[in-house]
Amino acid sequence: MKRRYSLKERQTLILQMLNENGRVSINDLMEKFSISEVSVRKDLASLEEKKLLLRVKSGAVNLQQYNESDEFSLAKKSLKHAEEKKRIGKLAASLIHDNDTIIIDSGTTTMEVAKSLGDLKHLTIITNSLSIAHYLSQLDKYSVIALGGQIRTTSESTVGLIAENSLNNYYCDILFLGVDSINLEKGMSTPNIEEASLNQKMIKSAEKVVAVFDSSKFEKRSFAFIANIDELDTVVTDEGITEEQKDYLESKGIEVLIARAEE
Structure with missing residues (x-):
């Protein structure tokens, strides 16, 4: 049985993953925390409001490592x-x-x-x-x-x-x-x-x-x-x-x- 994470634990781990990898995907977070896409998006939106990450189409990126040219046309x-x-x-x-x-x-x-x-x-x-x-x-x-x-x-x-x-x-x-x-x-x-x-x-x-x-x-x-x-x-x-x-x-x-x- 997979562990259930509290909201605070999830958001702390999301930030740790961003610091290590630069990006996180919605699918990976759904699998890791065993929660719905809606819940993942709410977590990311909450962290973005605190200016701790930047949401993109597939997930989120670390603001400090974000390469703007990634999203350019x-x-x-x-x-x-x-x-x-x-x-x-x-x-x-x-x-x-x-x-x-x-x-x-x-x-x-x-x-x-x-x-x-x-x-x-x-x-x-x-x-x-x-x-x-x-x-x-x-x-x-x-x-x-x-x-x-x-x-x-x-x-x-x-x-x-x-x-x-x-x-x-x-x-x-x-x-x-x-x-x-x-x-x-x-x-x-x-x-x-x-x-x-x-x-x-x-x-x-x-x-x-x-x-x-x-x-x-x-x-x-x-x-x-x-x-x-x-x-x-x-x-x-x-x-x-x-x-x-x-x-x-x-x-x-x-x-x-x-x-x-x-x-």
Whole structure:
């Protein structure tokens, strides 16, 4: 028989979980305390009124660890670190060869990879990004496969079992993975569980995994775990990466490419 927690005990434990993990989900709290969704939401609302957490769609986040970009729309994200993302996209695209089959994950930095394909020929490109699929289809020069599935309006992408099962049919040369958060010890993470699950399938479908992200994503954690960093072959980022971060990645056998500003 599961223990019954008092209101005070539940709220104390919720705050402890937030301090340890940064986020809590409604489903996890329902299971832990054996209470209804309504009761969980009341607990979170009470704590938010006391300014002890911030409620989000799937649960709550620690105010001190909250990464505002987690909840930004794709359009707003594209405005942040825009020049760095362009340089990263251009450098990452230099890893592609004619006749490659590649996966391009959804995201603003991965969009810059798509925009930097230049004169490459006979590419097959698989993507879950609606905006990337539309952009590439207008060029009428590549074979573009858009993964089906449930549409997430925030990221303008598809997720879910349909998208994941589609990847069972493909094996690709390179995956360009967008990263919301990367922690050298805890690995890569994203705010959305379904996106994390699809990213895991993408990693399994690719010969080479290239993570593309600006350096502001370092040492952050989001709610849903994607993979440990040893799943990566290459990291493409900007010159904001520290020597310690670069050395650590290279010690794990990961190639680090730095997209530097032109002088």
